[in-house]
Amino acid sequence: MTRPLYSLLFHLCLPLIALRLLWRAWRAPAYRQRLGERLALGLPPLAPGGIWVHAVSVGESIAAAPMIRALQARYPQLPITVTCMTPTGSERIRALFGDSVQHCYLPYDLPWAAARFLERVRPQLAIIMETELWPNHIHQCARRGIPVVLANARLSARSARGYGRFARLTAPMLAQLSWIAVQSEAEAERFRALGARPGCVEVTGSIKFDLPIDPQLPLRAAALRADWQATARPLWIAASTHAGEDEVVLDAHRRLRHVQPEALLILVPRHPERFAGVFELCCQSGFATARRSLGEPVGASTGVVLGDTMGELLFLYALADIALVGGSLVPSGGHNLLEPAALGKPVLSGPQLFNFLEIAALLRAAGALQEVTDAASLSLALQQAWTDPAATHARAQAGLAVVRANQGALNRLLDGLGRLLPV
Missing domain, CATH: 3.40.50.2000 (Glycogen Phosphorylase B;)
Incomplete structure (x- = not known):
C-alpha cells in the first residue's frame, strides 16, 4: 500500500470512523466535544513557531510530562503545543500543564487536515511519543522541512510484523523521520529492518525510568x-x-x-x-x-x-x-x-x-x-x-x-x- 492509496482508503472509511466516534460518544460523552478539531476545524488559538508534542492518550501524556517540563525550562521562549487523540488524554494534559502549553486534538491523518493543522502551528520541531505513526502528518512535516522525532520509541515484534505487511507505506514514512530515540537495541533493529535510516536510530533508553517522585x-x-x-x-x-x-x-x-x-x-x-x-x-x-x-x-x-x-x-x-x-x-x-x-x-x-x-x-x-x-x-x-x-x-x-x-x-x-x- 502506498501513501496515496492509504489516503484514499482513509477518506472512504470516514463514515465508519464517524460511526465509531458516535458509538464512543454514547459510552463516553466527552467524545461529543470538540469534534471539529479532529478535522482541523475550529482549532483554538495557537501561537506558531514552537515545539509540537503528540502523546496519543493518558499513558503517553504522563510519560511525556518530564520531557515537556524540561523543554519549557530549556526553551522558555518557545510555545509548546501538545496534542492527543482521547478525552482522557486531554484531561490529563490540562491537569498536568494547565495554560502553560497549547492543546488540541490531533486531526485525523488526512492530507488536507494535516496540512491545515501544520499551517496553524508551524512548529520548529515535531515530537511523537512512543509509536504513534501517521504517514500524512509525517509527510506534511517533511514537505515543510520540519524535523520529526519519534521519542521514547518502542516497537514490539508483533507491531513490527504488522507494519511490515505494509512496507511500501511504512518504509518511506520511517525514512522521513529525523531521529528515532528508541528504548532498546532490539527495537532499534526492528525500526532499521522496516526502513528507518540506520544513522537516525539511536538507543537512548526509556524515559519512564526517569519518573519524578514528589517526596x-x-x-x-x-x-x-x-x-x-x-x-x-x-x-x-x-x-x-x-x-x-x-x-x-x-x-x-x-x-x-x-x-x-x-x-x-x-x-x-x-x-x-x-x-x-x-x-x-x-x-x-x-x-x-x-x-x-x-x-x-x-x-x-x-x-x-x-x-x-x-x-x-x-x-x-x-x-x-x-x-x-x-x-x-x-x-x-x-x-x-x-x-x-x-x-x-x-x-x-x-x-x-x-x-x-x-x-x-x-x-x-x-x-x-x-x-x-x-x-x-x-x-x-x-x-x-x-x-x-x-x-x-x-x-x-x-x-x-x-x-x-x-x-x-x-x-x-x-x-x-x-x-x-x-x-
Missing part, C-alpha cells in the same frame, strides 16, 4: 491511610485494569479475605467509562465499596476502594503495600510496571506484557517482578507477600534498584532534541 507523596499517602484507620490493614492495589480483569481481581480478593479478613483492595479501572460498571461489579460481588471520586468514608467494613479519579494513580500506588499492574491478565500488553517499582512497592503482573518486554525482563531478572495467571495464583502471591515480609521487602528494593540503575534516558533525549532545534 511529599508517601507522607500524604500515610496520612490518608491513617484517616482510613488502615495503617495495619493489608492493603493492595490492582491498577489500570481492563474488562475481564476486574472479575479475576475481585475473586482473588475474596480468597485473600478468607485468610486476611481485614484486607483492603484499591481497584483502579484503566478507562473512565468503565468506572460505573466496575462499581456495580464490586457491589454485586458482595464488597462494601467506597468511591474515591465522591470522598466516601473508608471504614472497617469497607472491602474495596474504587479509584474512579484521574491523575491520582501514583498517589494510590503509594497508599498500597503491594501492586498488581493491570492490562496483563488479558491480552492488552500490560501497563507501566515502573510506577509502583519507583515507589518501592513489590510488583505483580499477569503474563501478557508484550508492550513492556524489556522492562519486564529487567525486573524479572532482578527478582522484582512476580507473575500470576489467575485468581488462585494472585491470591496465593498476595498471601505469601504478607507472610514473608523479608522476601517482599527484598523484591521491592530490587525493583527500586532497577529503576535507579536505568535512569538518564531523559537527558539523552533532551540532548538529541537540542541538536535538531534551530534556536
